[in-house]
Amino acid sequence: MLFHFPKNVVYSSDKLPLTLISLEEWSIIYINGLDSKKFLQNQLTIDMNYLKQNEYQISAHCNLNGKVYSTMLLFHYKKGYACIIKKSLSNLQIKEFKKYSIFSKVKIYQLDNVFLLGLSGNGSKLFLSKQFVKIPNYKDPVVFDKDTSILWFKNPCERFLLVLSLTDFLLFKQKINKNILLNNSKQWILLDIEAGYPIIEKNMSQKFLPQSINLDKFKAISMNKGCYYGQEIIAQVFYKDLNRHALYLLFSKGTIHPKVGSIIETKVLDKWFRIGFLLAIVHVHYNEIWVQAVLNKSVNIRNNFRIYGFKKIFLVKN
The missing domain is CATH 3.30.1360.120 (Probable tRNA modification gtpase trme; domain 1)
Structure with a gap:
C-alpha cells in the first residue's frame, strides 16, 4: 500500500x-x-x-x-x-x-x-x-x-x-x-x-438543472456561446426566472447514516412535507452532521427539517 x-x-x-x-x-x-x-x-x-x-x-x-x-x-x-x-x-x-x-x-x-x-x-x-x-x-x-x-x-x-x-x-x-x-x-x-460546490453522485445524476445546484454562482453556465446539450432549456429557465431550487447546508447533532438521494422534509404546522433531496452527508468533529441538500427556493430557512426515515431535526446553517 x-x-x-x-x-x-x-x-x-x-x-x-x-x-x-x-x-x-x-x-x-x-x-x-x-x-x-x-x-x-x-x-x-x-x-x-x-x-x-x-x-x-x-x-x-x-x-x-x-x-x-x-x-x-x-x-x-x-x-x-x-x-x-x-x-x-x-x-x-x-x-x-x-x-x-x-x-x-x-x-x-x-x-x-x-x-x-x-x-x-x-x-x-x-x-x-x-x-x-x-x-x-x-x-x-x-x-x-x-x-x-x-x-x-x-x-x-x-x-x-x-x-x-x-x-x-x-x-x-x-x-x-x-x-x-x-x-x-x-x-x-x-x-x-x-x-458551495455541488456533490453529484451517480444516483443524483440527471435530476437537477445547473441553476438548481448553484452552478451559476461559479460562472459555470454560459448563455452566450453556441449550442450545447440542454442549452435551450437552461437558457429558458435563466431568462424567464423559472428555477425553483437551490443548494442548502443543513446541520444537526449526533450520528445517522442515510443514503445519498434520501428525501428531505420540512415541518409546516404539524405536518411534514417533501421539500428536496440529500446530495452529501459528512459527520464533522465528534458530534455534528452536515448535509448538502437541494431544496425548494420557497422554503422558510427558519423551519425544522428532517431526512425521511429519521427523527433527527436539522436546521439551515448560514
Missing part, C-alpha cells in the same frame, strides 16, 4: 489542522486530439474559449433536457484537457462523451496512472512550497511542475489539489512527516460543501 489514509475526524475549515487528503472518490477523464476543444465546447456548460492555460473551471455536462449529468473540474493537461469527476460517474461519463464523439478527432479515457491528493489546513502553502518549485495562487490557480499539476482553491479556506504521476507521488511521499494529518476523502467533501 502506497499510503494509508485512516478515517480520522473530519474538521470544518476554521478548525482544520495541516492535512493531506486522499481523493479516492475522484478520478480523471482525459480528452485530447485535434477536435478536443471544439468537442467540449459542444458538450459542456462553460465557454471553452475563456479557459486559460493557468486556470481551471467548474463545469457541467447536461442531458438534452438540461439536467446535470455530472459536474467536473476542467483544466488544460498535457496536450488536452483533464476533467476531475466523482469516480461513481466516471465510466458513465466516458460512455456519454464517446456517444457524441463519433465524428470528432478526440480520444477519451480515464487516467489510471495518476494520483489525486488534497492539501489544506494551517501552514499548507508553506508545506507545499518546500516540496515544489512552483505553487499556485489566486493569479495562477493552476501550475505545472514537471509531471505534477497543482490547483489552488480559495474557499472555504486555502487548499490545493495535486495531480501526481507515480514517480512524483513516491518522491512526495518520502517528504511527508509526522506533523501532517492524513485523512480520507470525507474531509475534501466537507470543504466542497462549505464552498
Whole structure:
C-alpha cells in the first residue's frame, strides 16, 4: 500500500489542522486530439474559449433536457484537457462523451496512472512550497511542475489539489512527516460543501438543472456561446426566472447514516412535507452532521427539517 489514509475526524475549515487528503472518490477523464476543444465546447456548460492555460473551471455536462449529468473540474493537461469527476460517474461519463464523439478527432479515457491528493489546513502553502518549485495562487490557480499539476482553491479556506504521476507521488511521499494529518476523502467533501460546490453522485445524476445546484454562482453556465446539450432549456429557465431550487447546508447533532438521494422534509404546522433531496452527508468533529441538500427556493430557512426515515431535526446553517 502506497499510503494509508485512516478515517480520522473530519474538521470544518476554521478548525482544520495541516492535512493531506486522499481523493479516492475522484478520478480523471482525459480528452485530447485535434477536435478536443471544439468537442467540449459542444458538450459542456462553460465557454471553452475563456479557459486559460493557468486556470481551471467548474463545469457541467447536461442531458438534452438540461439536467446535470455530472459536474467536473476542467483544466488544460498535457496536450488536452483533464476533467476531475466523482469516480461513481466516471465510466458513465466516458460512455456519454464517446456517444457524441463519433465524428470528432478526440480520444477519451480515464487516467489510471495518476494520483489525486488534497492539501489544506494551517501552514499548507508553506508545506507545499518546500516540496515544489512552483505553487499556485489566486493569479495562477493552476501550475505545472514537471509531471505534477497543482490547483489552488480559495474557499472555504486555502487548499490545493495535486495531480501526481507515480514517480512524483513516491518522491512526495518520502517528504511527508509526522506533523501532517492524513485523512480520507470525507474531509475534501466537507470543504466542497462549505464552498458551495455541488456533490453529484451517480444516483443524483440527471435530476437537477445547473441553476438548481448553484452552478451559476461559479460562472459555470454560459448563455452566450453556441449550442450545447440542454442549452435551450437552461437558457429558458435563466431568462424567464423559472428555477425553483437551490443548494442548502443543513446541520444537526449526533450520528445517522442515510443514503445519498434520501428525501428531505420540512415541518409546516404539524405536518411534514417533501421539500428536496440529500446530495452529501459528512459527520464533522465528534458530534455534528452536515448535509448538502437541494431544496425548494420557497422554503422558510427558519423551519425544522428532517431526512425521511429519521427523527433527527436539522436546521439551515448560514
